[in-house]
Amino acid sequence: MTTAANRAADAGAATTAIATSGLSKRYRGGQLAVDGLELSVPPGAVFGFLGPNGSGKTTTIRMLMGLIAPTAGRVELFGEPIPQAGNRVLPRVGALIEGPAHYPYLTGAQNLARYDAADRTADPSTRAARIGTALERVGLANAAQKKAKAYSLGMKQRLGLAAALLQPRDLLVLDEPTNGLDPQGMREIRSLIKALAADGTTVFLSSHLLDEIEQVCSHAAVMSRGRLVTQGTVGELGAGLRARLAVSTPDAAAAETVFKDAGGTDVRVEGERVHCDAEGLEPDAVCAALVAAGVRVFGFGIERASLEDAFVALTGEGFDVAQ
Amino acid sequence: MSLSSVQSETTVATPTAAVRTRRRAPRVRGTFAANEFAVMFRRVRNLALLCALAAIPIALGAAVKLTTRHPNGGGGGFINQVSNNGLFLVFSSLTVTLPIFLPLAVGVVSGDAISGEAGQGTLRYLLVAPVGRNRLLAVKGGAIAAFCLVASFVVAVSAFVVGLILFPVGPVTLLSGESISFGAALVKAVLITLLVAASLLGLAAIGLFVSTLTDTAIAAMAVTVGVTVLSGILQSIPQLSSIQPWLFTDQWTSFADVLRDPVYTPNIVHNLLIQGLYVAVFGSAAWARLSTRDVLA
Numbered sequence: 001m002t003t004a005a006n007r008a009a010d011a012g013a014a015t016t017a018i019a020t021s022g023l024s025k026r027y028r029g030g031q032l033a034v035d036g037l038e039l040s041v042p043p044g045a046v047f048g049f050l051g052p053n054g055s056g057k058t059t060t061i062r063m064l065m066g067l068i069a070p071t072a073g074r075v076e077l078f079g080e081p082i083p084q085a086g087n088r089v090l091p092r093v094g095a096l097i098e099g100p101a102h103y104p105y106l107t108g109a110q111n112l113a114r115y116d117a118a119d120r121t122a123d124p125s126t127r128a129a130r131i132g133t134a135l136e137r138v139g140l141a142n143a144a145q146k147k148a149k150a151y152s153l154g155m156k157q158r159l160g161l162a163a164a165l166l167q168p169r170d171l172l173v174l175d176e177p178t179n180g181l182d183p184q185g186m187r188e189i190r191s192l193i194k195a196l197a198a199d200g201t202t203v204f205l206s207s208h209l210l211d212e213i214e215q216v217c218s219h220a221a222v223m224s225r226g227r228l229v230t231q232g233t234v235g236e237l238g239a240g241l242r243a244r245l246a247v248s249t250p251d252a253a254a255a256e257t258v259f260k261d262a263g264g265t266d267v268r269v270e271g272e273r274v275h276c277d278a279e280g281l282e283p284d285a286v287c288a289a290l291v292a293a294g295v296r297v298f299g300f301g302i303e304r305a306s307l308e309d310a311f312v313a314l315t316g317e318g319f320d321v322a323q
Numbered sequence: 324m325s326l327s328s329v330q331s332e333t334t335v336a337t338p339t340a341a342v343r344t345r346r347r348a349p350r351v352r353g354t355f356a357a358n359e360f361a362v363m364f365r366r367v368r369n370l371a372l373l374c375a376l377a378a379i380p381i382a383l384g385a386a387v388k389l390t391t392r393h394p395n396g397g398g399g400g401f402i403n404q405v406s407n408n409g410l411f412l413v414f415s416s417l418t419v420t421l422p423i424f425l426p427l428a429v430g431v432v433s434g435d436a437i438s439g440e441a442g443q444g445t446l447r448y449l450l451v452a453p454v455g456r457n458r459l460l461a462v463k464g465g466a467i468a469a470f471c472l473v474a475s476f477v478v479a480v481s482a483f484v485v486g487l488i489l490f491p492v493g494p495v496t497l498l499s500g501e502s503i504s505f506g507a508a509l510v511k512a513v514l515i516t517l518l519v520a521a522s523l524l525g526l527a528a529i530g531l532f533v534s535t536l537t538d539t540a541i542a543a544m545a546v547t548v549g550v551t552v553l554s555g556i557l558q559s560i561p562q563l564s565s566i567q568p569w570l571f572t573d574q575w576t577s578f579a580d581v582l583r584d585p586v587y588t589p590n591i592v593h594n595l596l597i598q599g600l601y602v603a604v605f606g607s608a609a610w611a612r613l614s615t616r617d618v619l620a
Contacts, residue, residue, distance in 0.1 A: 065451045068617035090453035097451070101444025105366055117358040118452035118459075124354075163448060 015079040017041045017171050017202040018064060022073035025059050033059040035226040037073070041204060041219070043170075046197045048213035048234070049206040051223030052315055057206050058098050060223070061175055064204075065095055077171065091121040094169040096177055100160025104149035108140055108159050111148055115163045122167060134162040139188060153180035161189065165196075172196060173204045178212065190216055210308045220307070224315040237310045245283060246275035247290060248299035255295045262286050278302050355454060359466045363432070369470070372428040373477050379424060380416040380482035384489050387412070409486025410495055410505070413512045414582070416482035417475070417519050421575055425474055426551040429523045432470045433530025434543035436463040437613065441538040441620040456614050460531075464606065467527045475520040479512065499583040511581050518578040522594060525571035525601030526551060532609040538620040568593070571601050 018041035025034040034056040041047045051057045062068045064075055066083030075082040077089045102111045112131045116122045122130075135141050138158040143151065151159065157180045164172055177193070178186040193216055197203050207213055213220055214234065221231035230237060245264065249255050255274040259267045262285070264276035287300050363369055387405045401415035437460075440446035449459060486492065495508035503511075530547035537543050554572040557563050567573055574594030580587040 062447075062618070065447075066453075067447055067450055068619065069615070086453050087455050090451055093451065095448075095451045097447055099444070101448055103362070103443070103445060106362065110362075114358050114362065115448055115452050117355045118449045118454035120355075120455070120458075 015043065016076070017043045017045070017078060018047075018204060019076045019079075020060075020064075020073060023060070023063060023070050023075060024072040025056075025063060025068065026071045033226055034063070034070075037228050039221060039228065039231065041202060043078075043202050044197075044200055045219045046193065046203045046205060046217045048217035048220035049204060049223070050210070050213060050220060050311060053208075055223040055315075056226040057223055058175065061095075061097055061173060061204075061206065064173060065093070065097065066090070067097075087120070091119055091167065092170040093173060094164030094167070094171070095173040095175075096160045096164050097173070097175050099176070099179065100156045100163075102148040102151075102156060102159060105147065107145050107147055108135065108151070108155075108162075109144040111159060112163055112166060116166050119167070130166055131162075134165045137165055137192065138162045139185075154182060154185050157181055158185070158189075161192075169201055171202045171204065175206045176208065177205065178207070178209065186212075210306070210311060214307045222311060222314050229314045234307065237307060243278040244275045244303045245278040245281055245286060246273060246299075246301060246303050247295070247297055248273050249290075249295050249297055251295045254293055255290060258286070258289050258293050258295060262289055272298075275303070355458065356462045356465060359462050360469060363466050363470060364473070369432060372431060373474060376420065376424060376428060376474055376477050377481040379420055380412055380478060380485050383416055383419060384412050384482070384485040388489050404496075405486070406490060408495060409488075409490035409492045410483070410508055410512060412486035412490065413479050413482040414515065414579070416478050417515060417578070418576070420478050421519055421522065422555065422572075425478070425519070425523055426526055427548055428474050429467070429471055429527050430530055430547035430551065431544050433467045433527045434534050434545075434547040435540045436467060436531050436534045437609075438534040438537050438543040439540040441618070442540050444620060446620060447618055450618060457610070460535075460610055460613050464528075464531055464609075467531060468524060471523040471527055472517075472520040475516050475523070479516040479519075483512070495582075497582050497584050498579065501584045503584070515578045515581050518581065518591065518594070521598055522575050522578070525598040525605075528602040528605035528609070529571070532605040532612070535609045535612040535616065569597065569600075571597055573597065 018039060020037050020039040023034060023037035023039070024032065026032050037056075037060060039060070049057055049060075059068070063070050064077070064082065066075075066086040069083070077085075077093065080089045082089065103114065106114065109131055112134060113127060116127050116131065117124070132141070132144075135144050138161045140155060140158050140162060143155060148156065148159065157177070161174075161177060164174070172193075174193070178189050181189060190212065193203055193205065197216075197218075203216075205213070205217060217234055219232065220234050220237055222229045222237070245259075247255050247259075250272055252269050252272060252274050256267055256269055259274060259276045262281060264281055264286075265279070267274065267276040283300075283302060287297065290297055290300070383402075384405070387402060401411045401418060404411040405415055437446065440449065450456065454462075492505060494502050494504055495511075496502050526547065529550055530543070533546045533550075534540070534543040551572065554570045557570055558567055558572055574590050574597060577590035577594045580591055
């Protein structure tokens with residue numbers, strides 16, 4: 001697996017793994033699904049791609065893979081234009097797009113053999129061995145000779161991942177890779193992604209699970225209503241949000257007064273929890289003031305913004321369908 | 324699919340040792356075309372279609388055997404001669420299957436070609452593999468043509484075997500009156516089967532085109548079979564005589580001209596011309612559609 005790392009190194013910092021400029025897609029209905037996307041995924045990154053349902057993530061991934069033509073703008077994978085150079089670049093890319101898809105009447109191994117045969121650069125003489133390794137990596141070795149129609153949802157997901165891992169890849173594009181997996185399976189796949197990333201493979205990971213992105217990704221981008229709201233390292237995303245100073249107490253009204261007297265802004269009371277913007281406040285002084293005011297303090301501390309907070313702040317919504 | 328299309332520039336970023344083995348590797352057994360053929364003839368649905376086709380000569384032969392004292396049937400006139408010469412079961416079986424059963428089987432397989440892949444989502448994974456859209460279409464087209472050939476030969480061989488078992492065989496009297504040896508007649512039977520397979524190519528091209536239009540395989544199959552029925556209906560309307568020579572079903576019966584001495588070729592040539600034209604037109608349309616299509620399934 002050092003080859004992938006070497007290749008990533010050979011490619012150098014100059015060739016961005018994924019680069020789009022002004023990428024837009026308007027469907028025939030007139031709906032603008034993706035609007036002027038400027039995406040830049042550095043080589044070697046584990047890039048989280050976030051957005052509510054219907055925000056244009058899958059449309060973007062389809063354009064990256066050359067499955068649909070952009071209405072405007074360009075896509076480049078490793079500096080080569082898509083879809084023009086697709087036959088040259090795509091063998092370096094493994095993909096799981098909008099769930100796995102298989103021939104139900106073929107076995108797991110036969111399914112992989114078909115996908116591998118479709119890739120002209122794949123060597124038929126090493127095919128059986130590569131299929132065995134890929135099935136092993138996703139934990140399907142025992143089900144290789146079973147027909148795909150007998151697979152469970154989680155097994156189908158694993159088989160889809162195995163197809164993406166048939167060759168050493170420079171880039172993996174994974175759309176919801178842990179979908180349908182049990183918690184144990186999720187952990188296995190996450191550690192697999194981490195291992196692949198450690199070998200130098202760039203991973204482009206779209207997920208609805210924010211803690212998954214937080215655990216696995218080095219970079220992230222957030223989409224909302226077809227537009228890219230932000231992109232950067234995961235640390236930078238959270239940094240945009242201020243930490244909150246929070247106290248748990250049955251004496252909410254008194255605590256609110258203390259926070260305001262101490263100069264706290266944006267003070268909010270939620271039941272037995274009172275919190276405010278931590279900017280410019282001395283936590284120890286505020287705590288002392290609370291105790292001095294006779295507020296019963298059950299819990300007190302600074303709460304850092306999570307990626308979920310950043311997400312909600314950026315998109316102004318939870319995971320509801322856009323529009 | 325030609326093997327010369329193996330890309331040489333694809334291996335830019337791979338280690339040199341791997342490049343060498345990749346270029347030297349034997350390609351035929353591992354190509355996508357080989358895989359497509361294997362999948363097509365291993366699939367239970369397609370095998371069932373072929374079995375059904377093989378059953379038709381059996382039913383036909385049994386019917387003739389049981390009613391041999393009342394010779395009075397269709398089958399393009401061949402059926403009356405079956406009880407005298409088993410080889411005529413080949414001709415009558417092809418005559419019976421060509422208007423309905425063979426188009427049905429070809430319609431199912433060709434209509435499913437791209438739409439089936441799209442419907443089950445495997446089209447997107449083939450394309451990102453990447454199979455290349457032109458290569459995919461070429462392989463699918465080749466596989467459908469192979470299916471036309473296999474389906475026609477399944478009918479012919481089944482009829483030949485049934486004829487051999489149930490009826491006497493011997494020299495064949497041609498439509499033009501001469502008598503030829505059994506061996507010479509067998510050669511003509513093979514030629515006729517090839518012509519029947521070729522007669523199906525126009526329909527196969529229509530099916531391939533229709534299958535690029537939709538993600539619903541069953542719709543593409545129904546349209547393809549429906550087109551055959553429609554063509555048959557147009558054939559029977561006298562007012563449409565000006566377009567009839569260009570319907571793909573128009574010269575389907577021309578294969579019978581092989582049973583003349585010398586072979587009467589004008590209608591056979593016309594048939595091959597029509598089929599070639601349909602393959603060119605609908606093949607190009609399928610290419611134009613697939614190469615620009617947004618794959619959303």
